[in-house]
Amino acid sequence: MSDYEYLLLAILIMSIANYITRVFPFLFFIKHEPPKIILFVERNFPPIIMSILVFYTLTNVNFSVKPYGLKEIISIIVTILLHLKFNNYLMSIFGGTIFYMMLVQLI
Amino acid sequence: MFHKRELKVAFKVSIPVMMGYSVLGFAFGLLAVSSGLKWYFAILMSIVIYAGALQFLAVSLLSAKTGFVDIFIASLMVNLRQSFYGLSLLQKFKKAILKPYLIFALTDETYALLTTVKTEKNIKKKWYYLYLGMLNQSYWVGGTIAGSIFGSSVHFNTKGLDFSLTALFVVLAIEQYKQIKKFTPFILGGVVSIIGFVTVPKNDMLVVSIGLALIGMFILKKRIENE
Numbered sequence: 295m296s297d298y299e300y301l302l303l304a305i306l307i308m309s310i311a312n313y314i315t316r317v318f319p320f321l322f323f324i325k326h327e328p329p330k331i332i333l334f335v336e337r338n339f340p341p342i343i344m345s346i347l348v349f350y351t352l353t354n355v356n357f358s359v360k361p362y363g364l365k366e367i368i369s370i371i372v373t374i375l376l377h378l379k380f381n382n383y384l385m386s387i388f389g390g391t392i393f394y395m396m397l398v399q400l401i
Numbered sequence: 402m403f404h405k406r407e408l409k410v411a412f413k414v415s416i417p418v419m420m421g422y423s424v425l426g427f428a429f430g431l432l433a434v435s436s437g438l439k440w441y442f443a444i445l446m447s448i449v450i451y452a453g454a455l456q457f458l459a460v461s462l463l464s465a466k467t468g469f470v471d472i473f474i475a476s477l478m479v480n481l482r483q484s485f486y487g488l489s490l491l492q493k494f495k496k497a498i499l500k501p502y503l504i505f506a507l508t509d510e511t512y513a514l515l516t517t518v519k520t521e522k523n524i525k526k527k528w529y530y531l532y533l534g535m536l537n538q539s540y541w542v543g544g545t546i547a548g549s550i551f552g553s554s555v556h557f558n559t560k561g562l563d564f565s566l567t568a569l570f571v572v573l574a575i576e577q578y579k580q581i582k583k584f585t586p587f588i589l590g591g592v593v594s595i596i597g598f599v600t601v602p603k604n605d606m607l608v609v610s611i612g613l614a615l616i617g618m619f620i621l622k623k624r625i626e627n628e
Contacts, residue, residue, distance in 0.1 A: 300466070301442055307469055308459055309449040311476035316507050319487030320494070328485070338586050338618060338625050340482040344574035345590025346597075346610045347458065347479070351567040353603040366567070373568045374575065383572045384424055390568035395561035 365401075369394035404528040411532035414518050418510045419540045426544020427551070428565055429456055434552030435559040436464050447545040451538055452508065454573060455479050457566045471608045478611050486512045498527045506534035508541075583628040589617050 295303075322328070328336075348370070357363040373390030380386070426447060433443035438460065446456050455476055462472055486507055487494075493515065497503050507515075511534055520529060552559075578587065590610075597610035618625065 301438075301463060303469065304459075304463055304467075304472055305442065305446055305449065307473050308446075308455060308476045311473050312450050312452050312455055312480055313505055315477060315480040315484040316487065317501075317504050318484040320491065320504055323488060323491070328488075333485075334622065334626070335615075335618065336481065336485050338581070338583075339478070339614070341574065341577040341581055341583070341586040342590040342593075342614045342618070343478050343481065343611065344570055344577050345587045346594050346607070346614060347454075347570040348567060348574060349591070349594030349598060349610070350458075350607050351461065351563075351570060353598065353606055366564070369564060370567065370571055373571045377572050377575050383576075384421060386572050387425075387428070387565055387568040390571070391562065391565040394564035394568075395559075398561040399558055 365394065365397045369397060404525060404532075407524050407528040408532045410520055410524055411529050411536055414514055414520070415533055415536045415540075418514065418537050421510065422537060422540035423544035423547075425453060426541045427548035428544075429453070429460075430545040430548025430550070431552040431559075432457070432548075432562055432565055433460050434549045435562055436460050438463065440549035440553045443549040444542065444545055447542045451506065451541060452480055452483075453541075454569065457569055460563075461566065465604055467604060471605075474611065475607050483507065483509065483512070489516055493526075493530070496527055498531050503530055503534050506538055508537065511537050583625065585621060585625050585628050586618075589614060589621060593617060 319328075352363070352366055355363045355366050369390055372393045373386050376389045377383070377386035429447070430440070430443045433446070433456075434440055446459065450456055450459070458475065458479055459472075462475065467475075487504065490507070490512075494500055494503060514533060514537075515530065520526075574587065593610045593613040594606070596613060597606040601609050
């Protein structure tokens with residue numbers, strides 16, 4: 295499979311998966327309430343996946359050699375503080391990213 | 402027929418989203434191109450996927466050449482939160498125009514606008530919904546076009562730009578905490594991630610962690626529900 299085909303297929307799969315999540319209630323719950331177990335997963339899984347994704351984005355960081363992922367950890371703390379202070383997701387994302395870029399490019 | 406009044410109302414309601422989507426769409430385009438993806442793939446993604454968190458994640462998944470099954474599972478899981486948005490819209494969407502598109506366009510922000518903003522009674526709701534959905538996506542696609550073209554023509558040091566992905570998920574996690582006010586899910590997420598991190602190759606970490614998390618959820622069900 296060429297790169298081109300891989301990308302097209304992968305994008306197609308993502309768009310189908312995404313549409314499934316959005317169309318789901320319209321297909322299954324028009325007449326009756328969803329079962330309790332599904333509501334439990336729906337309610338409590340999002341915070342779990344978000345924390346997994348934070349770790350997933352750090353899989354390329356090597357925590358066993360200097361500086362032990364310190365740049366990433368500090369930038370995450372900066373992002374959290376920005377978000378708690380200003381509660382503006384654009385400011386938090388861009389502030390944290392610019393801070394990190396300065397750390398890795400200048401030091 | 403063209404419904405000018407409905408378009409006007411929809412535009413006014415969508416202005417806050419315009420800011421967010423064009424800037425974040427720009428960032429996505431820039432990140433995608435700087436990680437080696439062609440600009441037209443970035444734009445295609447904003448047209449056919451149209452999901453912020455998933456598209457940012459896709460940049461990593463695609464550059465790691467992740468397998469299709471893993472991509473499918475990860476995509477479902479990342480967007481699980483939106484799979485119940487429709488519940489509160491079943492009634493509203495009954496007489497919708499281009500309903501399959503409206504359902505497709507149901508992002509976090511569009512959902513929030515549709516369920517919280519009250520509009521005047523005397524407008525044709527079905528057109529208003531459609532315009533709102535289309536306007537919001539046009540900001541997202543517009544931002545992506547600008548970002549990916551900017552990224553492919555202007556060259557600067559983008560080292561560290563991929564941290565925007567980490568920052569996005571950190572922010573989404575904080576927002577989740579504000580809603581749910583529980584610590585256990587976050588601790589569980591952290592623990593399964595670290596297990597995935599040290600036990601399997603990094604390409605498998607995401608799916609393994611998701612699987613462990615689902616098992617962990619049921620083991621800790623009582624604890625999570627009562628917290």
